[in-house]
Amino acid sequence: MTAEAVDLERPATGVASGKLGVWIFLASEVMFFGALVGSYLVLRMGSASWPLPAATLDTTLLGINTFVLITSSVTMVNAVRAAERGDLPAMRRSLLATILLGGTFLGLKAFDYAHLVGGGITIGSSLFGACYFTLTGFHGLHVLGGLVTLVSLLLFSRRPAFARRIAWIENAGLYWHFVDVVWIVLFAILVLL
Amino acid sequence: MNAATGTARLMRPAVVYGWLAVLTAFELAVVRVPLGRGATASLLVGSALAKAALVVLHFMHLRIEGRILRAIALLPLLLVVAFVVALIPDIGARR
Numbered sequence: 007m008t009a010e011a012v013d014l015e016r017p018a019t020g021v022a023s024g025k026l027g028v029w030i031f032l033a034s035e036v037m038f039f040g041a042l043v044g045s046y047l048v049l050r051m052g053s054a055s056w057p058l059p060a061a062t063l064d065t066t067l068l069g070i071n072t073f074v075l076i077t078s079s080v081t082m083v084n085a086v087r088a089a090e091r092g093d094l095p096a097m098r099r100s101l102l103a104t105i106l107l108g109g110t111f112l113g114l115k116a117f118d119y120a121h122l123v124g125g126g127i128t129i130g131s132s133l134f135g136a137c138y139f140t141l142t143g144f145h146g147l148h149v150l151g152g153l154v155t156l157v158s159l160l161l162f163s164r165r166p167a168f169a170r171r172i173a174w175i176e177n178a179g180l181y182w183h184f185v186d187v188v189w190i191v192l193f194a195i196l197v198l199l
Numbered sequence: 200m201n202a203a204t205g206t207a208r209l210m211r212p213a214v215v216y217g218w219l220a221v222l223t224a225f226e227l228a229v230v231r232v233p234l235g236r237g238a239t240a241s242l243l244v245g246s247a248l249a250k251a252a253l254v255v256l257h258f259m260h261l262r263i264e265g266r267i268l269r270a271i272a273l274l275p276l277l278l279v280v281a282f283v284v285a286l287i288p289d290i291g292a293r294r
Binding site (some may be wrong): 019020025026029030032033034037040042043046047052060065066069072073076077079080083084112161176179180183184186187190191193194198199 | 283
């Protein structure tokens, strides 16, 4: 059974309801992170001094983490494509790879946090610490939410009813790619700049 | 749009991944070269926007989606830009 057979495009919009809902949700997420990033820019540009991130953060570690997350986006694309052609074993393998890469991202992020806290930088120690932990913390929570979703889908894919819910993989993929995009922006303006 | 025709307009995932990896390596190199604050910021923001566009257009398929989804994606971005522009006087006030 194809995805189109179970998640029909609506005549009024030309878009399946599930996908439309996810895009509207992502639009609200853009405004959420947009508000956080906007506030960060005001605080940073309005400050007389700001610590050089490259001197404070482990940019190599965070660069590796960026490679991990963009790799997970590719494995997610592979999972969606496998689901669309009905190759469930390949979909499960790609989904598992995405979950492992997402878990690795959070593990390295925890290591980064421990390194910062050990060096005296916490959410309450400075404006830089407040911005860094708030922005990356909310992003990390979104990665965690994505992982819970992907693990749930991986487990659910073992059930026969999953054949009618193939479109859920594409919708989960949209969310996962969005989380990747947020990190791409944060990596440039918060970690490197 | 016909699914096969639409998918043909998307870059292959391996190609997109290659560009994302190259741009990330470029960003890591840029911060290690003394270019000046303005030039570094421009290069980093430009690279980040290019990477974000690659993911949104080719991984999230916005390149082949219809007008409704494109509008849903674009509208909040415009609101965020308006929000940041509206905050510019605050930046001046804090200095």
